Amino acid sequence: MLDDGECKIAAAKPSGSGVTDPRRPEGDIVIAKSVGQGGVNQQADVFNIQYGLDQVPPVDGGPTPPLKIDGLCGPKTIGAIRAFQQKHFGWAGCDGRIDPGKQTIAKLNEKRQRWIMPSLPLSLTTDGWLLADMLQHVPYTRSCVHAAMTKVQSAKLGGLFAGGSMALVEKHFRIGGRPNIDADLTKIYNIYSHMLSILDRPDVYCTLDTTDEGEFISTVAFARLGGFFDKSDLTGKIVFRRGAYFASGIPDFASFVFIHEMRHYVEQQGDIGHHGKGWVTDPGMQALGPEKTLFNCDTYAGFALEARNGEIQRPGWVRSTQFR
Numbered sequence: 001m002l003d004d005g006e007c008k009i010a011a012a013k014p015s016g017s018g019v020t021d022p023r024r025p026e027g028d029i030v031i032a033k034s035v036g037q038g039g040v041n042q043q044a045d046v047f048n049i050q051y052g053l054d055q056v057p058p059v060d061g062g063p064t065p066p067l068k069i070d071g072l073c074g075p076k077t078i079g080a081i082r083a084f085q086q087k088h089f090g091w092a093g094c095d096g097r098i099d100p101g102k103q104t105i106a107k108l109n110e111k112r113q114r115w116i117m118p119s120l121p122l123s124l125t126t127d128g129w130l131l132a133d134m135l136q137h138v139p140y141t142r143s144c145v146h147a148a149m150t151k152v153q154s155a156k157l158g159g160l161f162a163g164g165s166m167a168l169v170e171k172h173f174r175i176g177g178r179p180n181i182d183a184d185l186t187k188i189y190n191i192y193s194h195m196l197s198i199l200d201r202p203d204v205y206c207t208l209d210t211t212d213e214g215e216f217i218s219t220v221a222f223a224r225l226g227g228f229f230d231k232s233d234l235t236g237k238i239v240f241r242r243g244a245y246f247a248s249g250i251p252d253f254a255s256f257v258f259i260h261e262m263r264h265y266v267e268q269q270g271d272i273g274h275h276g277k278g279w280v281t282d283p284g285m286q287a288l289g290p291e292k293t294l295f296n297c298d299t300y301a302g303f304a305l306e307a308r309n310g311e312i313q314r315p316g317w318v319r320s321t322q323f324r
């Protein structure tokens with residue numbers, strides 16, 4: 001059984017500077033601020049420029065090999081901008097920077113071949129780097145899961161550090177009023193420990209969507225509910241999709257995606273895990289009672305990140321809270 005499909009951890013635009021889904025730009029590429037050499041280089045703008053440049057055939061000055069679309073403006077992105085400008089404007093127009101409303105952005109939109117990539121489905125042969133980019137965050141994700149387990153264990157055992165640990169558990173799970181807190185803590189602990197087993201063999205449990213089956217499920221990742229325990233169907237994996245681009249360059253984001261999906265994957269009671277989405281401080285997350293938090297995927301993801309790193313300001317990549 002698939003989950004209800006709203007694992008769109010990255011697809012929603014962060015409040016403020018939104019990052020456009022690179023697969024489906026609506027019309028021309030528009031940037032808010034300059035991109036490139038000496039530019040403002042807002043992540044969303046860089047993302048769009050990289051995406052646009054990759055749609056320009058090399059014969060028209062497009063980059064080869066294509067740029068990695070990560071929203072970070074480094075030497076390769078600047079080099080690609082220069083090469084594109086030189087092609088169309090000569091050396092005089094080659095300052096390595098794209099300004100809103102100026103000639104380079106106009107030429108870019110003119111030269112984009114919009115049917116050229118990224119198109120689904122992904123291929124493991126040619127797009128395996130995307131899976132590799134996600135899996136590079138396995139060690140960090142593991143450290144977050146370990147930290148979560150340590151916090152929960154500390155809260156269970158009591159003693160010197162139990163107060164702080166319990167406070168963090170309370171912030172995320174709100175089990176304080178429950179009749180059997182110890183049983184709840186054991187449940188949380190076991191769920192994280194199952195995640196560790198997945199992280200031990202990510203090659204077995206994770207894959208890239210090469211079949212397009214997830215296209216209407218999620219743009220980033222999805223997982224088979226309870227798949228970890230389903231010995232009858234070993235094909236049910238945690239599946240990353242093209243939208244994992246967004247997460248692959250940000251360790252906290254990648255870890256959040258991993259833990260969210262693993263929470264689905266280790267679910268044994270059939271709960272979908274989408275009661276509230278967003279960061280722990282969001283009103284929609286705060287409104288969840290323990291009967292929901294104990295199943296909620298984003299709750300497990302946020303708790304592990306804060307267990308690992310201490311309190312975190314609401315990250316920009318967390319989509320705004322929704323009730324599902």
Ligand SMILES: [Zn+2]
Pocket residue numbers: 003006007008260261264273274297
């Ligand atoms: Zn989900």
